[in-house]
Amino acid sequence: MSGLKLAVAAVAVLGLAACSNNRWDDTANGGAGAGAGLGAGALDPASPAYFQQTIGDRVLFAVDQSTLSPAAQGILQGQARWLTQNADYVVTIEGHADEQGTREYNLALGARRANAAREYLISQGVAGHRMKVVSYGKERPLEICSEEACYAKNRRAVTVLAGGLTG
Amino acid sequence: MRKILAALLIGAAAAAGAGAAMAQDGPLRIEIDQGVIEPLPYAVPDFVPETPAASEYAAQIARVIAADLSGTGLFREVPASAHISKVTGFDSPVKYADWKAVNAQALITGAVSVNGNQLTVRFRGHDVFAEKELGTGLQFTGTTDGWRRMAHKVADAIYSRITGESGYFDSRVVYVSESGPKNDRRKRLAVMDYDGANVQYLTNSASIVLAPRFSPTGDRVLYTSYESGFPQIHVLDVGQVQRKVLSSGDGTMSFAPRFAPDGRTIVYSQTQGGNTDLFSMDINTGAKTRLTSAPSIETAPSFSPDGSQIVFESDRSGSQQLYVMPAGGGEARRISFGQGRYGTPVWSPRGDMIAFTKQNKGRFHIGVMRTDGSEERLLTASFLDEGPTWAPNGRVIMFTRESQGSAGRALLYSVDITGRNLKPVKTPDGASDPAWSPLQN
Numbered sequence: 092m093s094g095l096k097l098a099v100a101a102v103a104v105l106g107l108a109a110c111s112n113n114r115w116d117d118t119a120n121g122g123a124g125a126g127a128g129l130g131a132g133a134l135d136p137a138s139p140a141y142f143q144q145t146i147g148d149r150v151l152f153a154v155d156q157s158t159l160s161p162a163a164q165g166i167l168q169g170q171a172r173w174l175t176q177n178a179d180y181v182v183t184i185e186g187h188a189d190e191q192g193t194r195e196y197n198l199a200l201g202a203r204r205a206n207a208a209r210e211y212l213i214s215q216g217v218a219g220h221r222m223k224v225v226s227y228g229k230e231r232p233l234e235i236c237s238e239e240a241c242y243a244k245n246r247r248a249v250t251v252l253a254g255g256l257t258g
Numbered sequence: 259m260r261k262i263l264a265a266l267l268i269g270a271a272a273a274a275g276a277g278a279a280m281a282q283d284g285p286l287r288i289e290i291d292q293g294v295i296e297p298l299p300y301a302v303p304d305f306v307p308e309t310p311a312a313s314e315y316a317a318q319i320a321r322v323i324a325a326d327l328s329g330t331g332l333f334r335e336v337p338a339s340a341h342i343s344k345v346t347g348f349d350s351p352v353k354y355a356d357w358k359a360v361n362a363q364a365l366i367t368g369a370v371s372v373n374g375n376q377l378t379v380r381f382r383g384h385d386v387f388a389e390k391e392l393g394t395g396l397q398f399t400g401t402t403d404g405w406r407r408m409a410h411k412v413a414d415a416i417y418s419r420i421t422g423e424s425g426y427f428d429s430r431v432v433y434v435s436e437s438g439p440k441n442d443r444r445k446r447l448a449v450m451d452y453d454g455a456n457v458q459y460l461t462n463s464a465s466i467v468l469a470p471r472f473s474p475t476g477d478r479v480l481y482t483s484y485e486s487g488f489p490q491i492h493v494l495d496v497g498q499v500q501r502k503v504l505s506s507g508d509g510t511m512s513f514a515p516r517f518a519p520d521g522r523t524i525v526y527s528q529t530q531g532g533n534t535d536l537f538s539m540d541i542n543t544g545a546k547t548r549l550t551s552a553p554s555i556e557t558a559p560s561f562s563p564d565g566s567q568i569v570f571e572s573d574r575s576g577s578q579q580l581y582v583m584p585a586g587g588g589e590a591r592r593i594s595f596g597q598g599r600y601g602t603p604v605w606s607p608r609g610d611m612i613a614f615t616k617q618n619k620g621r622f623h624i625g626v627m628r629t630d631g632s633e634e635r636l637l638t639a640s641f642l643d644e645g646p647t648w649a650p651n652g653r654v655i656m657f658t659r660e661s662q663g664s665a666g667r668a669l670l671y672s673v674d675i676t677g678r679n680l681k682p683v684k685t686p687d688g689a690s691d692p693a694w695s696p697l698q699n
Contacts, residue, residue, distance in 0.1 A: 155577075157532075190440075190660070193601040193615050193644050194468060194691070195514045196571065196578055198489065199527065199534035199555040202511060206532025223509050224532070225488050230466050235440040235664040237641070 137177055139252045146173050149249040150208055154242075155192070157203035159211055167208060170250055171215030181254045184208050186226040187233075189242035194228060201226030208248040286364055286385045286392060288332050288421045297334035298420065300327065300364035301357060303345045304338075305379070311372035315405050319370060319379060322409035325453065326427040327417065330654075331679030336362045348380060357386040364392065366416055375401050379408045383416050393419045406455055407698065414697070426649040427452060430695040431656065432470040432479050432496075435459065436668055436688035445690075447481060449496060452649070452694065454684035460494055461501075469514060469645070469691045474521045476695040480504075482513040491515040491526055493541065504541055512537075514557045518585070519565040525549065525585075527557040536570060538585075549587035560604045560612075561585065562629070569593070569603040569612055569629075580614060582629065593631030602645050605629070607696070608652035611675070615644045615657075624657045626675055637677040641666075645690070650697045656683060658690040 134141040142148060148170070150163035159167065174180060186205030188197035205224035213219050234241035288298055302320045307313040327333040343356035348369035357365050368381035378399045383392035396415055398408045407428055414425025435448040435457075444463035447470055450456055460479065461467055468489070470481035479494045489511045491504040504524070505512035515526040518538075525538045536549040536556045550556045554574035561568055562585075569582050575592065578599040583590035594600040598618025605612055609629070616623040616636065622643040625636040642660040649655070653675055659682075660668040668690040670683040683692075 190642065191617070191620075193558070193571075193578075193617075195527065195557045196555060196573075196601050198468075198511070198513055199529060199557050202529045202534060203532045203555070210532075226511060226529070227466075230443070230445075230468075232441050235666075237662040237664075237666060 139180075142170070142173050142177075142250075142252060146170055148251070149247045151243060152204050152246040152248070154189075154246070155200065157200065157207045159207055163208075164211060167211045168215055171212050171217050174212070174217045174221070179254065180252045181221045181223075183223045183225055183251045183253060184212075185231075185249045185251055186224065187231060187245055187247050187249070188229045189245040190229045190232060190237065191242065192229060194230075197228035198226050199228075201228045204246070204248045208250065212250075286388070286420050295332065297328075297332055298363055299334050299336050299361050300366065300416075301336045301341060301360070301362035302327075302366040303341060305368035305370045305381070306345060306348050308348070308369050308371040309373065312370040312377075315372065315377060315402070316370045319368070319405060319409040319412070320366075322406055322453075323366060323413045323416070326410060326413035329453070329681075330417065331674065332417075332421065333364075336360050348382075352384055354384070354386055354389045357384075362386055364416070364420065366412070368412065372402060375403075377402045377405055377408065379405075379412065381412045381415075383419060392416070406451060410451070423653055424651045424697070426651045426654060426694075426697065428698045429650050430472075430476065430698070431647075431670075431683075431692050432460075432472055432481075432695070433670060433685070433692040434467055434470065434690045435685070436690055437463070440664065440666060443688075447479070447494070448685075448689075449479070450685070457686055460496070460499055469693075471516050471693045472695045473517045474519050474696065476698060478517075478521075479693075480515040480517060480524060482515065489513045491524070504539065504544075514559065516559055516561060518561050519563060525559040525561065525568055527559070536568070536587075547587070549583070550590075558602045562605050563607055563609045569605055571601045571603060578617075580612070580631070593627070593629070594634075595631060596634055604646055604648060606648050606652040607650055611652070613646035613648060613655050613675075615646065624655060624673065626655070635677070637673050637675065638671070638680060643671075645692070647692050647694045649694055654679075656692045656694060658692065660690070 146169040147166040150166050184205040186201030188200045209222045209224050232245045234244045302324050304320045305316040307316040324335050328335050340360045343353045345367050363386055365384040365386050371378045380397045382395040385392045398411050410427035413427045417425045429452045430449055431452055432449045434445050436443055436445055438444045445467050446463040447460040447467050449458050465483050465485040468482040470479045482489050483492045491512050492501050494501045511529040513527050515524050527534050528537050534555045534557055536559055538547045552574050554572050556572045559568050559570040566585055567582055568585050571578050572581050578601045580594040580600045580603045581590040581592050598616050600614050600616050602615040603612050611626045612629055613626050616625050621639050623636040624638045624643050624646050627634040640659055641662040644658045646655045646657045654672055656672045658668050659671045667688040670689045670692050672683055673680040
């Protein structure tokens with residue numbers, strides 16, 4: 092793993108933090124074109140909203156794949172730092188697939204994706220017992236058009252916070 | 259509960275009719291395997307009501323029989339408006355000339371009587387041009403609320419006599435009823451007659467439910483539910499609507515359960531650490547056996563009807579493909595080698611074929627192949643066809659077809675294994691994941 096790449100990805104994430112919507116969509120494309128500079132408001136860095144919106148609670152995957160892109164790794168590094176600093180939280184990582192696949196295969200594929208995120212978070216120092224994984228396969232799409240623009244957003248692993256004493 | 263008490267041969271006339279059934283060279287024979295065929299014209303006049311309370315059933319039973327037979331695409335009804343003679347008595351002589359004149363090659367006559375809540379249906383089939391009875395007359399007795407089943411049994415008998423295949427009309431389908439938009443879809447288990455009648459809901463829509471399967475005797479249903487927050491295997495007694503969770507809720511995912519022919523063993527997928535493998539379980543003792551241990555995805559298993567083998571899908575080669583292995587695990591042999599990805603294999607109840615879903619070049623197909631993978635034949639093509647299930651006679655396949663786009667919804671379709679007679683199956687709402695029951699007793 093190249094330290095330089097990781098640093099670039101982390102910068103991209105920070106840049107995106109100021110962007111109001113669709114930041115995870117842009118990060119999936121490597122963070123290109125992120126518009127920085129607009130004020131994001133004063134989110135408490137220890138809040139779940141900060142985790143979701145500023146760190147980014149999800150990573151996206153290529154078709155039928157569960158490997159983590161450099162951009163996805165950058166987001167997960169941010170998640171790992173946040174989870175290390177906010178040790179009260181446990182998480183469920185939800186894996187999802189787009190509709191272009193059979194139901195049970197997509198369940199297994201979603202599990203692979205969620206597990207890839209979990210393993211990466213473990214490698215970044217988050218304790219395994221804090222993280223469950225569950226797959227919804229193609230049962231819970233976010234976007235419902237039948238085009239790659241939507242499919243790309245549906246192929247995701249989402250880190251959902253639970254059990255926070257402060258949140 | 260609807261129950262059919264007896265199927266009896268009809269006395270003296272039956273003996274006379276038996277001779278006709280033996281005649282192999284009669285005109286009334288449909289070879290289902292043949293290519294394009296002209297549907298066989300038949301007439302089914304209203305059955306004769308023999309008690310006052312029977313009149314409400316007499317016409318309806320004939321209509322259900324006609325819907326069954328014509329629905330196969332193998333038969334074409336000569337409508338009542340074309341009939342010349344009226345059947346007024348079940349034992350009156352049939353005026354064959356009147357039926358020949360309207361070119362009805364087969365004629366079905368029957369009588370209905372009601373005694374309390376007991377309904378008795380008698381029927382005979384006739385080979386019009388041979389002027390003979392078609393097989394033996396039969397009688398079914400059951401409760402009045404089971405009248406549709408008796409109609410299906412009559413249609414099964416007629417279908418069976420003319421095609422030489424066993425019937426499939428007296429059967430049920432368990433499926434997932436769907437409502438709401440794609441991004442907030444509500445799912446609940448439902449069971450219905452094969453033709454969409456008598457829909458009954460088995461779960462509420464509070465949790466996602468997936469991919470039900472009937473037990474070999476049709477009394478229980480295995481399915482996957484998210485009730486615990488994680489996909490877990492449940493078994494449900496259809497008559498009692500009582501449920502039991504078969505897999506533990508400790509955060510591991512289990513899904514894709516299917517019964518073995520013994521009705522006691524199940525095979526299913528379990529996910530540990532992102533890896534999905536196949537396991538079997540004795541549902542009485544809970545004892546589990548691991549069947550595969552590969553880093554790839556192994557899921558969507560299906561037993562051969564003799565219980566000796568399992569067909570399943572795996573992406574161990576890099577993409578979803580079909581494999582066959584011994585039921586106890588062991589070396590798996592790949593059987594799918596065409597272009598694209600293959601999933602959801604289902605072994606035919608006749609044992610001779612495997613139905614599957616194929617994805618290729620952005621399209622989905624339902625197809626069939628021999629159990630060694632030879633003679634692959636695609637039956638359908640659409641944006642998203644998935645999840646075939648076999649009619650009890652192994653001649654018809656039902657599956658899910660999901661339409662494209664943000665307003666897309668899932669509906670059930672059926673198609674013959676020849677690829678003919680593709681048509682939607684009527685359901686009150688959206689529907690997916692059909693699983694056909696065996697023929698009812």
